[in-house]
Amino acid sequence: xxxxxHVHKAPIRVLRISKRRFSIRLKRDLLILKEALAQEKQxxxxxxxxxxxxxxxxxxxxxxxxxxxxxGDLLKGVGLGMFAVLPxxxxxxxxxxxxxxxxxxxxxxxxxxxxxxxKRQRKSPVLAGSKE
Numbered sequence: 001x002x003x004x005x006h007v008h009k010a011p012i013r014v015l016r017i018s019k020r021r022f023s024i025r026l027k028r029d030l031l032i033l034k035e036a037l038a039q040e041k042q043x044x045x046x047x048x049x050x051x052x053x054x055x056x057x058x059x060x061x062x063x064x065x066x067x068x069x070x071x072g073d074l075l076k077g078v079g080l081g082m083f084a085v086l087p088x089x090x091x092x093x094x095x096x097x098x099x100x101x102x103x104x105x106x107x108x109x110x111x112x113x114x115x116x117x118x119k120r121q122r123k124s125p126v127l128a129g130s131k132e
Contacts, residue, residue, distance in 0.1 A: 039111040040077070043070045073109035080107065 050067035053059040059067075083092050100107035
């Protein structure tokens with residue numbers, strides 16, 4: 001009788017719903033990643049403009065400090081890209097990020113630091129609307 005309790009009456013429907021749920025979650029995560037990459041792209045363009053202005057002696061110290069911070073973020077992304085070409089990248093990259101958090105080193109670029117916060121912000125309006 002215990003086995004019967006675990007068998008669904010509509011297993012095909014359950015599979016379709018779980019597949020749809022997975023695809024929606026994947027699309028949502030990819031949109032968040034796309035926004036972070038777009039932000040990183042915009043910051044890198046601003047960095048290059050600032051460096052160009054610096055070569056002409058038109059940039060101030062604050063702009064140069066911000067451009068140097070963005071250059072550090074760019075190097076972090078390149079360093080993480082090195083792990084992407086290694087075998088078992090889906091395992092090694094999260095391990096490197098977790099290890100960096102444990103040690104106290106920020107491995108991810110600044111636009112990727114608050115991805116979990118962006119996920120919560122995207123989910124909260126949906127959840128709030130379904131409770132009403």
